Amino acid sequence: MEKRVIIVPCNSYQNEEIKKSTYNMFNTLGGLNNFIKPGQKVLLKVNLLMKKAPEAAVTTHPSLVEAVVNQIQAIGAKVIIADSPGGPFTKNWLKGIYRETGMEAVANKTGAQLNWNFQQQDFPFPEGKILKQITLAQYVKEVDVVISIAKLKTHGFTIYTGAVKNLFGTVPGLLKADYHLRMSDIKDFSNMLVDIAEYVKPQITIMDAVMAMEGAGPSSGDKKHVGLLAASTNPHALDLAFCHHIGLSPSQVFTLRQAIDRGLVPNDFQELDIQGMERDNLKPIPFKVPASSRSGHIPIPLPAAIDRFFYNILRPSPNFIHEKCVGCGLCARNCPAKCIEMIEQRPYADLSRCIRCFCCQELCPYHAVEIKRGRLSRLLFR
Ligand code: SF4
Numbered sequence: 001m002e003k004r005v006i007i008v009p010c011n012s013y014q015n016e017e018i019k020k021s022t023y024n025m026f027n028t029l030g031g032l033n034n035f036i037k038p039g040q041k042v043l044l045k046v047n048l049l050m051k052k053a054p055e056a057a058v059t060t061h062p063s064l065v066e067a068v069v070n071q072i073q074a075i076g077a078k079v080i081i082a083d084s085p086g087g088p089f090t091k092n093w094l095k096g097i098y099r100e101t102g103m104e105a106v107a108n109k110t111g112a113q114l115n116w117n118f119q120q121q122d123f124p125f126p127e128g129k130i131l132k133q134i135t136l137a138q139y140v141k142e143v144d145v146v147i148s149i150a151k152l153k154t155h156g157f158t159i160y161t162g163a164v165k166n167l168f169g170t171v172p173g174l175l176k177a178d179y180h181l182r183m184s185d186i187k188d189f190s191n192m193l194v195d196i197a198e199y200v201k202p203q204i205t206i207m208d209a210v211m212a213m214e215g216a217g218p219s220s221g222d223k224k225h226v227g228l229l230a231a232s233t234n235p236h237a238l239d240l241a242f243c244h245h246i247g248l249s250p251s252q253v254f255t256l257r258q259a260i261d262r263g264l265v266p267n268d269f270q271e272l273d274i275q276g277m278e279r280d281n282l283k284p285i286p287f288k289v290p291a292s293s294r295s296g297h298i299p300i301p302l303p304a305a306i307d308r309f310f311y312n313i314l315r316p317s318p319n320f321i322h323e324k325c326v327g328c329g330l331c332a333r334n335c336p337a338k339c340i341e342m343i344e345q346r347p348y349a350d351l352s353r354c355i356r357c358f359c360c361q362e363l364c365p366y367h368a369v370e371i372k373r374g375r376l377s378r379l380l381f382r
């Protein structure tokens with residue numbers, strides 16, 4: 001089990017600073033040329049959740065992507081930048097996202113290639129705990145090396161999104177809704193995410209934690225300056241380090257729990273081998289977590305049926321803020337449970353069918369969906 005996590009300070013996305021920090025990070029990791037050979041094809045799996053400008057802190061920052069591309073190209077390797085964001089996995093959809101997130105500019109400046117292959121493929125994965133066959137975007141398997149560049153953010157459903165969750169973007173577009181529906185329980189969903197991470201197995205995972213997102217992430221939260229860049233060959237170790245830093249314990253983050261149970265990561269931050277900066281610099285900082293992190297099962301042993309009954313009452317729900325909504329219908333088109341109906345250009349959800357995946361909140365470009373806890377939940381889980 002790899003326990004090494006390299007963490008370096010990086011206060012801004014200014015080109016010179018990010019270049020220097022990225023270089024120091026790779027150098028401490030042992031040098032990029034230990035992972036990449038001349039002539040190889042390298043996939044940069046970035047986080048391009050939606051059509052947002054880099055300043056919004058929703059997507060991987062282009063200055064970081066550019067710095068990584070430059071260092072890969074210096075070895076003589078080719079770079080493909082790719083993601084399958086929320087919404088359809090099509091040329092038209094991706095075009096706008098590449099432009100707005102700054103990836104098109106990076107490609108024009110560096111000569112890196114943007115992914116235009118929208119094919120998907122089934123891959124057998126007998127070792128998978130929940131997925132014995134994984135359907136992924138074909139681009140994942142067309143390369144020699146995978147480098148994942150995640151963004152540090154909170155998440156309404158999984159509480160935290162970082163290294164492991166970033167790889168859900170290798171599942172093509174709307175198929176993600178199908179995965180949500182088939183694995184609507186957070187434990188199954190998290191096990192599925194760990195399966196995908198283990199199948200894709202990026203050689204290096206980088207965390208863009210210069211400017212993170214707290215609160216109602218992954219798209220409607222508040223920007224938070226953290227001022228760090230990090231890398232590891234073990235995405236679970238990277239997640240353990242950053243969950244610790246933002247004050248989340250492994251018991252709150254199901255992907256970490258599953259990874260610990262599978263022996264992929266230690267169960268304690270103190271067991272990680274932190275390099276690049278003093279371990280003390282990673283002590284927990286104030287960081288707002290999503291409302292959903294404080295709801296759920298009553299913390300006393302109950303028969304399963306009663307526990308399920310209370311859980312259904314206590315779990316938070318999506319709430320549509322019609323004054324902010326522009327009636328684009330994106331939430332309804334992407335709702336895995338198909339329980340959102342647009343009436344006079346405003347969304348209404350049938351909560352009896354809602355699986356609480358919070359994709360509607362994640363994908364709404366206008367922050368018109370909030371995660372709301374009921375009074376009893378607020379009373380029990382302060
Ligand atoms: S809630 Fe958001 S995504 Fe849904 S229709 Fe309104 S603006 Fe569009």
Ligand code: SF4
Pocket residue numbers: 318334335336337338339340349353354355356357358359360361
């Ligand atoms: S209404 Fe929102 S939270 Fe509920 S299933 Fe649909 S997308 Fe998921």
